[in-house]
Amino acid sequence: MTGFADRAGESGGVSWVWEVRSVNGRGLDLRLRLPEGMESLEAPLRAAFGKAFARGSLTLGLRMTRAPGESAQRLNPAALAAAVAAAQAAGTAAREVGLELAPMTAGDLLGLRGVLEVDQGGGTGNATALEAVAAGIAPLIEGLRAARQAEGAALAVALAGQIDRVADLTVRARATAEARAARAGEPLRGRVEALLGAGAPVEEARLAQELALIAVKADLTEELDRLEGHVAAARQLLAETGPVGRKFDFLTQEFNREANTLCSKAQAGDLTAIGLEMKVVIDQMREQVQNVE
Structure with missing residues (x-):
């Protein structure tokens, strides 16, 4: 949403300069600074910018001066x-x-x-200047749109890399979780045998029941499946051409929720490390998304 554009012109001895700056904003906020006598431009300005942009805090100013000696x-x-x-x-x-x-x-x-x-050229008596100034609105909007699109292209590259990183971490987490599940019974069996004494028989049915309870508590399949779904949704948003900032913002919250659950259910240092790294990447993604329209 960050960008800058300006347009200048001259008509009938009156010089004018439009300037507009755009920064992050949850909605669209347009602040106008118009010289006296140009108040009639406020309504068409708000309509034109409201149609062109969905988000951003925009500051729009107009400066007008007469040629020396003509004030x-x-x-x-x-x-x-x-x-x-x-x-x-x-x-x-x-x-x-x-x-x-x-x-x-x-x-x-x-x-x-x-x-x-x-x-200063903005009075009602200078209809020619008013018309010329108004004609600069459309190219000003196009200039700002081009500046924001250039920044958006750079943001898309950064977001794509972060999404790919989350996808890679999800694959690593799944492989680690599956390997851990395959070994889950060994420590429990060893502890049971140690408690019962060497050579004492282990009740396999009871052991299987306990292992099943542990597996249910530690299972990460649903969280990892949802993370993969969020990755696919994020890539689809990147491919869209309309405003996606609010959707992306919500999606990063969902990413973070699954990463938190992954960390809380990890019960192993390697999975915890993956979850923490994922949270760092998601936080970086959320910062980038704040600047997406």
Whole structure:
């Protein structure tokens, strides 16, 4: 979701520059910084970016300047009248409580926001500039999309490697678990014989029952099968072209759940080591996924 794009242009003596930055975000959050007089662009901007992107925290700014010597100021009569009326009302209210306010000067009035406007090309009188600026929105979106896609391609390579690593560890865990199951009866038989005394007979039926209980508690088949299923699902998500970030985020949680169970049921150092290594890889994968749309 990280990216940057800018677009610049000039029309009728007005220069403008669009800039947009994108960072990670759970949803789509668009922050706008538009110059005075360009507020009419907010709705089409939100619609266009909302259609183009599903996730990310985007900051979009527009800078506009006139050519040297062409800046102009103009009086806003409505804002001036409102300011004068407010000053008169404040004076009346102050006198009612025995206070006298200092009279406002022309400079005070002109310094109020909106009374004296600086025309930087964004005013309603410059329809040509407004149209030219609006025309820069589409190429700006394409520029940001290209930047995010370039980063996405690099993320896909990293994620593919991490998924392959989890798949390899799953194969190793299965082989280790199967080898351990084949040897599971030997330690138990030895301990039973030691307790009963050398040469004492071992009740095979009871021993088989105990071995079955141990095997059920330590069996990792379901966890390993689910891990293989998660690997297949992750590879399928990588092949999709639409937004997959939320799905990937959920899938990494499922990966982590199975790895935790693997560690808790391991009962052997080699399996525990595999489970811990798997958790490290899954954590790295989860960090990468936070930047996937």
